[in-house]
Amino acid sequence: MQDGAGRGRGWCSRSKTTASGSPSTDLPRIFDPFFTTKGRGKGTGLGLAISYGIVREYDGAMLVESVPGRFTRFRIELPVHKPARVSA
Numbered sequence: 001m002q003d004g005a006g007r008g009r010g011w012c013s014r015s016k017t018t019a020s021g022s023p024s025t026d027l028p029r030i031f032d033p034f035f036t037t038k039g040r041g042k043g044t045g046l047g048l049a050i051s052y053g054i055v056r057e058y059d060g061a062m063l064v065e066s067v068p069g070r071f072t073r074f075r076i077e078l079p080v081h082k083p084a085r086v087s088a
């Protein structure tokens with residue numbers, strides 16, 4: 001499972017998409033702004049970057065696991081307690 005490098009624990013949400021697994025070479029990059037495997041002019045590559053940014057604001061973690069051609073599964077972990085450091 002590839003970690004978006006967060007440190008979450010506590011509340012956990014999982015979502016799985018079928019038949020669209022990503023190659024392992026793509027996984028470390030999918031949270032990067034403007035990284036997209038959609039065609040030119042189709043994806044902005046910002047969806048996951050923005051989602052990851054929001055999760056990190058709450059001191060959480062976003063992880064992805066993928067089997068090419070079978071599934072991609074995302075997991076969001078959020079701390080149950082409000083972190084001491086909260087940015088505006």
Ligand SMILES: Nc1ncnc2c1ncn2[C@@H]1O[C@H](COP(=O)(O)OP(=O)(O)OP(=O)(O)O)[C@@H](O)[C@H]1O
Pocket residue numbers: 017020021022026030031035036037038042043044045046047048049072
């Ligand atoms: N639900 C998903 N299932 C499988 N792969 C995904 C999923 N969401 C994103 N990805 C992979 O991660 C890449 C980056 O996702 P991201 O949401 O940042 O941009 P995008 O989906 O390509 O563009 P946009 O969000 O603007 O439509 C995608 O191009 C795709 O390869």
Ligand SMILES: [Mg+2]
Pocket residue numbers: 047048
């Ligand atoms: Mg997207």
